[in-house]
Amino acid sequence: MPEEKPLPKIKNAKKIAVLLLIAAILLVAYTSFVMAEQNSNPGLAFVRGSRIRVPAGEEVTLYTTLKATGGSVDGYITVYVRKAWANWPDENYATLTKYISLSSGETKTFEIGTFTTTTNDITGEPWWAPFQHYFIVVYFEGVKIYDPTNPDTRECVETYRE
Incomplete structure (x- = not known):
C-alpha cells in the first residue's frame, strides 16, 4: 500500500472557509429570491x-x-x-x-x-x-x-x- 502524504497547508484557510460559507449563503439567498419572484402571484x-x-x-x-x-x-x-x-x-x-x-x-x-x-x-x-x-x-x-x-x-x- 502506498504511503499517504499529508495535505499541504493552505495559508488563511479559516478566512477562505468563511468566505466560501458566505458565498454559499448568498447563493442560496439569491436563488430563493429569484424563485420567490418567479412564483409571486399578481x-x-x-x-x-x-x-x-x-x-x-x-x-x-x-x-x-x-x-x-x-x-x-x-x-x-x-x-x-x-x-x-x-x-x-x-x-x-x-x-x-x-x-x-x-x-x-x-x-x-x-x-x-x-x-x-x-x-x-x-x-x-x-x-x-x-x-x-x-x-x-x-x-x-x-x-x-x-x-x-x-x-x-x-x-x-x-x-x-x-
Missing part, C-alpha cells in the same frame, strides 16, 4: 366605492373599481352584498360574480351586477330598527381582497321610504 387591489341612499325596493347596479398589482390578472371576482344589522350579526344578501381581466398596473371600473333592496329594511326607520345598510365584501379567485369593517366609513347603500 394581485388585485380594491380602489374605491361610495356611500349612496336609494328608496327601499330600488334596484342597485354595483360597480367596483379594481387595480392590477404585480402583474396582469384574469379571473373571477365575487362580490358578496351583505346586510349590516345594529345588534345582530351581518348576513349575506346577494352574491354577484364576474370574470375580469386587467393588465399590470391597469385600473378599471367593472359593472358587477344588480341587486334589489328590500322594502321592509329602511335605514333608521323606525327608530328601533336594527337595519343599518348594505355593504360589500370582495373576493378574487377565492381570496378576500376587500372587507371593510368600519360601518361609519365603508361604502354602502342606505335605504329610505319614499
Whole structure:
C-alpha cells in the first residue's frame, strides 16, 4: 500500500472557509429570491366605492373599481352584498360574480351586477330598527381582497321610504 502524504497547508484557510460559507449563503439567498419572484402571484387591489341612499325596493347596479398589482390578472371576482344589522350579526344578501381581466398596473371600473333592496329594511326607520345598510365584501379567485369593517366609513347603500 502506498504511503499517504499529508495535505499541504493552505495559508488563511479559516478566512477562505468563511468566505466560501458566505458565498454559499448568498447563493442560496439569491436563488430563493429569484424563485420567490418567479412564483409571486399578481394581485388585485380594491380602489374605491361610495356611500349612496336609494328608496327601499330600488334596484342597485354595483360597480367596483379594481387595480392590477404585480402583474396582469384574469379571473373571477365575487362580490358578496351583505346586510349590516345594529345588534345582530351581518348576513349575506346577494352574491354577484364576474370574470375580469386587467393588465399590470391597469385600473378599471367593472359593472358587477344588480341587486334589489328590500322594502321592509329602511335605514333608521323606525327608530328601533336594527337595519343599518348594505355593504360589500370582495373576493378574487377565492381570496378576500376587500372587507371593510368600519360601518361609519365603508361604502354602502342606505335605504329610505319614499
